[in-house]
Amino acid sequence: MTDATAPATATAPKTRVAVLFGGRSGEHAISCATAASVLTALDRDRYDVLPIGITPSGQWVRVADDPAPLRLGGDVLPQVSGDGGDVVLPMADDTREVLYTRPGEVPEVLGDIDVVFPLLHGPFGEDGTLQGMLEMAGLPYVGSGVLASAVSMDKHYMKVVLAGHVLPVSPYTVVQPRQWRRDRAAVLDAAAGLGLPVFVKPARGGSSLGITKVSDAADLEAAIEEAQRHDPKVLVEAAMPGREIECAVLGGRGDDAPRTALPGEIKLAEGAFYDFDTKYVDTSGVELICPAELSEATVAQVRSLAARAFDALSCEGLARVDFFVRGEDEVVINEINTMPGFTPYSMYPLMWQRAGMAYGELVDELIALALQRPLGLR
């Protein structure tokens, strides 16, 4: 293994990075687009790159080291397709050798991996399941570990942990599937206590999939059922009027505290919310402003809350903490993303770019952080 921070020399062995993307969540295509950016950014003088795609049904396949077919913008969304082969991770702690197997064929050795860069959003990628698998395989990886990933993915437990650390979150009620089946009236009662409008969302969703803004109580049941199509567990949340402010957090080196960038703002048309189409399809109705125009005091408050949320949830590597900000000092944490959007146009890299860290440098830094961190209990 090499030190990813050291300048490469002609003879220095390269760090072998497995770039993992696609996956089983609704954010498959977004993950492919992110992989296109990271594959382009990885400095081939320093890194040997092994791209591994995960199909929507969960098969791990070897894919070409070519960003072109992974980009968004064509007629069809990018997608990883299977070829009958399986990438197999080493499950013994004395090897990091990855194999490619096909039925009836001799397994092909894909070589040792120094670090895995999971570029997966949503369930089976950002939610601790994959992180557990990489821990089992003894492979270092970029980003948060099992617990932080799982808790941050679940908007219910995320709020429980943040509130437990006396960090501000919006009022909400949880709709458990059993409760919905057995006592729908009690659920609707609890939701009515939040007033209107409310936001109804899958507990473990992302990219705004399955989220509805409900302004009329008569639409609540349909909104809960829509969210349940994405996750049996649903949150109903009081609407937080205010600006949408995001803050990028990067883990500290060694024992250093987490670093925060200057916050950015997602500026939407009046009355709109940041839904899937606004995020990815027709982005003309949204403006990413970085740094956000905020008073010095609000900036300090947002950055401090972002770092505290990162630590409260035991995050590692990277996270983007999203806020609603009203007036000068009313700051509420909306959510934390342990694998935030990561194309060069996404807010997370943009915030670091404004702080003087270019996209490629950010990728280097994340790999360096992953390599310095032990696996297992830490």
Ligand SMILES: Nc1ncnc2c1ncn2[C@@H]1O[C@H](COP(=O)(O)OP(=O)(O)O)[C@@H](O)[C@H]1O
């Ligand atoms: N409580 C709320 N008040 C106001 N807007 C909200 C609220 N919850 C969600 N939204 C809007 O919906 C978007 C997506 O919700 P979010 O909870 O961030 O889910 P996701 O994980 O899918 O991004 C937010 O960026 C915001 O525009």
Ligand SMILES: [Mg+2]
């Ligand atoms: Mg969000």
